[in-house]
Amino acid sequence: MKILFIHGLASSGAYRMASTLRILFKESEVIAPDVPIEPDEALALLQGICRDEQPDLIVGHSLGGYWAQKLRGFRKILINPELHVSRFLRQRIGTMEYLSPRRDGALSFEITGEICDGYEALEQTEFDGLTPEEIALTTGVFADRDELVDCREEFEGIYPGRAHIFPGGHFPNFNQIKQHIFPIIGQTIKE
Template identity: 40%
Template sequence: MKNKILYIHGLSSSGSSSTARNLQALLPDYSVLSPDLPVAPQEALDMLRHLCELEQPQLIIGTSMGGMFAQQLRGYKKILVNPAFHVSEFMRTQIGVHEFLNPRRNSETHYEITSDLCDAYQKVEKGQFSDITEFDKENTYALFGTKDTLVHGYDEFMLYYKKASWFEGEHRLNLEVMRSSVIPLVEEIMAKDFR
């Protein structure tokens, strides 16, 4: 049975993003679980917690908004890539209807950002750093792009955790960054289980 990695996508994306596909291609010995997140944040968090209980992934990788959700999944090894801990702030500048960047399993093509949705995200973000365990402190890693102009979560991450590093890149991951930064970190984390 293959080890499982849960990948959590960012805002406007889906489980069939290029990042999810690249993870699966670059890590053929793993089964990459990559669900479409519900637009409602508490629903998304509840779904992710249930999926983790069901599938017991060995590692969780979350990018951008997905990093904010991943950080809240206690008791799992995690990599947060350019985590958007306060995605609600960005969303408030984007009120209106938006197109999903990737196909979604339910065939939805658009979603709407409203003030109420922003409030719901802010509520989920509010307690996101509570109940951090020693296991989480030891097993939560973050990667930050030196050219990320969208979010800047390094300082906040370092208030709670200590394992952060930088990569030459922007907010969105490309194949080169995945090969040079993400995959080596995955391999390093997973190798610790076999020492």
């Protein structure tokens, strides 16, 4: 099985959730790219990976959940997804440090108004093309104490019956992933 993991803001393919997926899904290939902050570059990269690799499952965390949601035709799990990236980023304009190492060695990145505008433009068509089949391919997993993002109610309105809750915060640790998210992923794969 091939899993595409899409990390969140200020992170990288080396984020601990990618490592956790590799441990829990030993027989699977986990593809975990460093996603650029620029929206057009990020979308092109992820669409290219999906086209070339044809993953069996996409797992996206936070901003990665936003991207996973946009990749139509693939089974996907959105963990604590941010569905309003432009609004979230506008509160953080400026330089941010990466929280996990990037392959290119970059230590920080810049959030600009132009980047926020790019996300806002993409959000205008965020839920276009949602057929019943596409809705059935999408599962949301939400922390009951997420300190950064709360899009569960909106997700449930768009993807009825497709949300799960787990005890924890925005950044689930290994035990939370193993005990609560791993079984949901396993169930989703079998659907």
